[in-house]
Amino acid sequence: MKQRNTLIPTLKEIPADADIKSHQLLLRAGYIRQNASGIYSFLPLGKRVLKKVEEIVREELDAVGAAELLMPALQPSELWKESGRWGTYGPELMRMNDRHDREFALGATHEEMITSIVRDEIKSYKRLPLTLYQIQTKYRDEKRPRFGLLRGREFVMKDAYSFHSSAESLDDTYEQIFQAYTNIFTRCGLNFRAVIADSGAMGGKDTHEFMVLSEVGEDTIAYSDQSTYAANIEMAEVIDSYSSSNEDMRDTEKVSTPGVKTIEEVASFLEVSRENCIKSLLFKVDEEFVLILSRGDHEINDIKVKNFMNAESVELASAEETKEIMGCTVGSIGPCTAGDKIKIVADQAVKYVRNGIAGANEEGYHLVNVNPERDFQAAVFGDLRFIQEGDPSPDGKGTISFAKGIEVGHVFKLGTRYSDAMNSTYLDENGRAQSIIMGCYGIGVSRTLAAVAEQYNDDRGLVWPSDLSPYDLHLIPINMKDEHQANLANELYEELRKNRYDVLMDDRAERPGVKFADSDLIGLPIRITVGKKASEGIVELKVRKTGDMHEVHKDDLLSTLIDIFKTLS
Amino acid sequence: MKQRNTLIPTLKEIPADADIKSHQLLLRAGYIRQNASGIYSFLPLGKRVLKKVEEIVREELDAVGAAELLMPALQPSELWKESGRWGTYGPELMRMNDRHDREFALGATHEEMITSIVRDEIKSYKRLPLTLYQIQTKYRDEKRPRFGLLRGREFVMKDAYSFHSSAESLDDTYEQIFQAYTNIFTRCGLNFRAVIADSGAMGGKDTHEFMVLSEVGEDTIAYSDQSTYAANIEMAEVIDSYSSSNEDMRDTEKVSTPGVKTIEEVASFLEVSRENCIKSLLFKVDEEFVLILSRGDHEINDIKVKNFMNAESVELASAEETKEIMGCTVGSIGPCTAGDKIKIVADQAVKYVRNGIAGANEEGYHLVNVNPERDFQAAVFGDLRFIQEGDPSPDGKGTISFAKGIEVGHVFKLGTRYSDAMNSTYLDENGRAQSIIMGCYGIGVSRTLAAVAEQYNDDRGLVWPSDLSPYDLHLIPINMKDEHQANLANELYEELRKNRYDVLMDDRAERPGVKFADSDLIGLPIRITVGKKASEGIVELKVRKTGDMHEVHKDDLLSTLIDIFKTLS
Incomplete structure (x- = not known):
């Protein structure tokens, strides 16, 4: 073209x-x-x-x-x-x-x-x-x-x-x-x-x-x-690869935590790691309210909740619903005093928490030394959280990035x-x-x-892989008014097409700088420049991807192109 | 496939x-x-x-x-x-x-x-x-x-x-x-x-x-x-190839034509040919009312009127408009007594009518011996009618079909x-x-x-020209459960595809009659049937277009196909 x-x-x-x-x-x-x-x-x-x-x-x-x-x-x-x-x-x-x-x-x-x-x-x-x-x-x-x-x-x-x-x-x-x-x-x-x-x-x-x-x-x-x-x-x-703690279970205590709401605030106020906190979220699973627990450093994945509970819809309860069901604000809910009034479903990591922290279902208080099974009964434990970088790969090989x-x-x-x-x-x-x-x-x-x-470009433009490039070759006569250049360009255009190359020939009356910049931008695999040495039958090849330049006589052009395309595929 | x-x-x-x-x-x-x-x-x-x-x-x-x-x-x-x-x-x-x-x-x-x-x-x-x-x-x-x-x-x-x-x-x-x-x-x-x-x-x-x-x-x-x-x-x-009449102009007379409205009725009632009648139609051309005339055996082409008058829109006047402008019904209008109140535009054939018939702008009457120029003035004559079979071709060569x-x-x-x-x-x-x-x-x-x-079919189905056919060849093993047939069909399927033929192979468990009828219906250029002589390596070719049959040994298949396709293109 x-x-x-x-x-x-x-x-x-x-x-x-x-x-x-x-x-x-x-x-x-x-x-x-x-x-x-x-x-x-x-x-x-x-x-x-x-x-x-x-x-x-x-x-x-x-x-x-x-x-x-x-x-x-x-x-x-x-x-x-x-x-x-x-x-x-x-x-x-x-x-x-x-x-x-x-x-x-x-x-x-x-x-x-x-x-x-x-x-x-x-x-x-x-x-x-x-x-x-x-x-x-x-x-x-x-x-x-x-x-x-x-x-x-x-x-x-x-x-x-x-x-x-x-x-x-x-x-x-x-x-x-x-x-x-x-x-x-x-x-x-x-x-x-x-x-x-x-x-x-x-x-x-x-x-x-x-x-x-x-x-x-x-x-x-x-x-x-x-x-x-x-x-x-x-x-x-997430596979269950958590390890159990050997720590003794201590007695649960209610501690005053004024103004402390988020897991970060709890961990900081009580000087414990987030891992040792139990996060409690009230969800509406289809028509039922369910308390979903995870470790403080984990994040509940509601798609997993939905699939795990075989539900049609899963959404967080509103502040009003939380108040009504749990009797407190969202930042204070916890599993221990929830009693039988609510079903508890927990991520499997929660099972391994020893002497953890949880909300007390009472404004301004948390419970410390909370231990699953002893202090609350989860209806079921399962894989309910988002995976994190560093977690083991579920196929047992390597870790997750x-x-x-x-x-x-x-x-x-x-x-x-x-x-x-x-x-x-x-x-x-x-x-x-x-x-x-x-x-x-x-x-x-x-x-x-x-x-x-998105994957094939550099700072000068696109760099198409040769199988997808709109044309194989960008043929650029520097000056179409120069008889030698015009003749050689036209000759090569026909010959290359006869040899089943798709050729784009820049026959515009533009300055060489404009043509080269456009050529880099367009990003065809190989540029063939017909310039001053046209009278000797010599052209310059430039590989877009590597920037490699070759001066080639027209008689060697076809064989050189075959060699270069081999390196590109 | x-x-x-x-x-x-x-x-x-x-x-x-x-x-x-x-x-x-x-x-x-x-x-x-x-x-x-x-x-x-x-x-x-x-x-x-x-x-x-x-x-x-x-x-x-x-x-x-x-x-x-x-x-x-x-x-x-x-x-x-x-x-x-x-x-x-x-x-x-x-x-x-x-x-x-x-x-x-x-x-x-x-x-x-x-x-x-x-x-x-x-x-x-x-x-x-x-x-x-x-x-x-x-x-x-x-x-x-x-x-x-x-x-x-x-x-x-x-x-x-x-x-x-x-x-x-x-x-x-x-x-x-x-x-x-x-x-x-x-x-x-x-x-x-x-x-x-x-x-x-x-x-x-x-x-x-x-x-x-x-x-x-x-x-x-x-x-x-x-x-x-x-x-x-x-x-x-329509070119102006009408000939003038040598007949003398006779005096115009108003004759009673009770209940006579259409050109057919006028011609029959007055025992003249339709050619000798002048048909008058009132059109609204853009915002202007114009009386358009044609010979009784011709039909006004409103696209020509539109182009001729360089108008945006051309439509027939309603009965009410006709009554208002011409003072009579649609069947009685004519050019002679229309006077200056309306512009008259006429098809060029009208110019040659001698002693013709026209409406009298009066219910139940027509004028006889009407002569253009003498009895009414058309603003302009032009090519305004539909061409008819038998008219001379506008390029001067032959007649129109x-x-x-x-x-x-x-x-x-x-x-x-x-x-x-x-x-x-x-x-x-x-x-x-x-x-x-x-x-x-x-x-x-x-x-x-x-x-x-629409152009390529017969009573058995489609008959595709080979350049448009969905596949080149319809390969039909009669019985895929016969080992010889199945083997030969599969062998030919691969070999023909290797030789760049597009092959449709009927591997269905259907009766031969069903396969052949479907094959004719689908209409690929050549059918290759693998039947009883499969064990000898012989198949039957059938050319869809001609019905010609050939028994061919598999070794001669490719050369035979080349010969047949030559005759089809």
Whole structure:
């Protein structure tokens, strides 16, 4: 492509509202433009990278036997009412009415629609398993769109759905797609981890997120420093590796702690470590009030509480509710004098506290020398807290560190959540109707592009991995008015294209400084400069990633390029 | 692809609501499914054909130097308000509000958005000309969606836009894209014509539609039987080839014509030919009432009236308005006694009427022996009628015939319609701001797929041209439980794919009759049947288009396929 024939509007300044590298550079290098909050155009360079990501996704999914289709973005509300999500999805689901006032959703995801298609067409176990996918524009009305393509309102997604007659078959496909995802993100050159994730409101069981490690990520990953273990911090299991104390149990005493409320204040006032404090929080678990205990240096994870108690909703009790139930303020509640009026559930670490401190359920007082079992009875102990850096890895190998991650993929065992709600069944070998078992698998395609840009850049601009670069080569004649340069540039342009290189040729009448700065910003793997030595047939190669320069005669150009690309892949 | 791994839900019965061949067959052969009125899913086979059409479009547009981008479907209403189309586009434009109650259009077309992008990025004549295109899902809320993919509400379109600093540059690009379109539809195997079209409300000048000739088309094309001339019937020019009469002018008389109103009734009652009658219609042209005349056997074309009179709107006067202006009912109006109170504009054929019949502006009477110029003065004569079969072709070669057409493409010189409205300017060589001159160019990609299906079928199903077929080969082992057949089929499946053929293998446990019927329905170019002679390494080839059968040894398969595909392209 001649640069004069395309639109690459580079910017010298960093756009004011772009906070992160990828957003800044994709704007500055002319890959994208914003058309409305969270809504972007992919300009020609951006579109080319997008297509390369899409092709990698296609190749890897085709390789595991998935079939591509394309469903509409407009989805009749009836489907979402069948699944129950018309009411529960909230304002993120964009909605509209057609000219006949029929309601439609703009597809945020396609579980409902694919389920409706499959239930109409698949009647027998003989046609299962089946995996279908699409690459499509999706719509989610994010409350605060940000970070450019990382969290937009209109974006490109690959969504796949699998259909099975047995849990084992779902397991097989899940594993295959897990491996395909690993291949995809590896081919995209990303530094990523597959992490154990929360199945959330979707009602499934196994689920993993593919996270690109990045400081700008919005999720925290807990990973082992000595194994492949990684989990979303919300899901990372804490194993019971606490040790018991040999200290004798002392008599409980009530001590005056005027104005002392938080764990920090208690620990400081009584000169004990936070580990020795028992934190008590009153939660409303579904309709029941429950006192949840943790060690003072730990933090209760309400997702774990929810899963542990098999609850639909978990929320902190209000000050009024606390006063009513416990007879005191939030800062003074404790397990000992709570008596039988309230169920107590404790994190497993609390079991090992010896002679600890707890609230006295009385304003201005705490209890010291509190010992579980002796001084209060927990209904049950469990893993209810957030994991912390330094905790042992749940797989027994190494200790936990934290990292930030950008979620680029998600694999999920849906089970029969949608099949049951939408009556999608098949006839089994015995002619009996059974709910189709499903899996779903997403990749944020435009987000992956941004994640690559976030990992591949330097202070001069983008530095694309060669498999994703919009073009392979940036051919830059210094001066198109110089006959030698123009002729050699045109000759090389044709020859390189004939040899299946994608070439971007800067035929603009700009100063060399402008051309080189734009070239660095755009970030193609190799720049070929046609300058003063054009009359001798000599050009200069520059490797974007390393900055290495080579003077090469045109006759050696093809072989040199092959050598350099080998070092880049 | 193994057929068990994909979704090809064939139907035996013709779906009730599918009126035309392409719609019936695309449903029956499992290429598409309807999800809501005018809204379809492309199942795996349909998606594959769609991608092939898209690739042809891309290749031909890339070849003329157009650059691909991707704009969002969600468009802020502000852009459409700038162009004025938010108010004028009507209910076909789908609209929605986001969570902050900001209005958006769902892109029916992208003139506004591309103009907004280009005005922000292109400032100098040095960056012109530029042609940008996208292949994207579009939304139009058709009042009556019908004919499957031919007139849907969500569909795939290629839209291109060009930007220029001179009319000559626009002409050049228009010609190039015209040629690219010719290549595209030729490669798709379509029987089509480029026809002169109406520039309509878009305010441009030159415009052509690419029409696939088909009985199910909704447009009528007037074409020459001896040249390439073709035009939308609304636009086909009628040349002034009428001959003058030598008959003497007779005196005008008023005759009683009780109850006679239409031209047919007048001609019959007075025993004259319709050619000899002068039809008078009262139109409201913008704010002015105008009496428009044509010969009784001709029909006024209001688009021609509109263009001829350079008007914004043209509509027939109501009965009340006619009564008020002309003093009589619609069936009695005529030009002679209309006097100076009304402007008369006449089709050029009227000039040649000698001793004709006209309304008397009096209920129950007509005038006979009416002669233009002597008995009434037309302000102007012009080409105001629809062309008819048998009329001379406007290019002077041959006579006009009619055909029905499906519009699959449209090329259009927009001029500065959008640049002016949206203030999109560049600085010329002298540093003066000028409006950017634009062209726009559309192709209905999903409609093209349906048009091909409409032209390529027989009574057994679809018969894809080999460049668009979802797969090249349909490999059908009769009985996968037969070891010889299964082994040979698997061996050929791998070998053919290695030789870059796209192969669909029917590995289902179905009866041979079902497999063959489905295969004919699906319509891949060549079927390879692995049957009883599998143990000898012999298979049967069947050419879908001709029905020709060949027994071939597996060692000769590749060379035979090359020979057959040569005959198919």
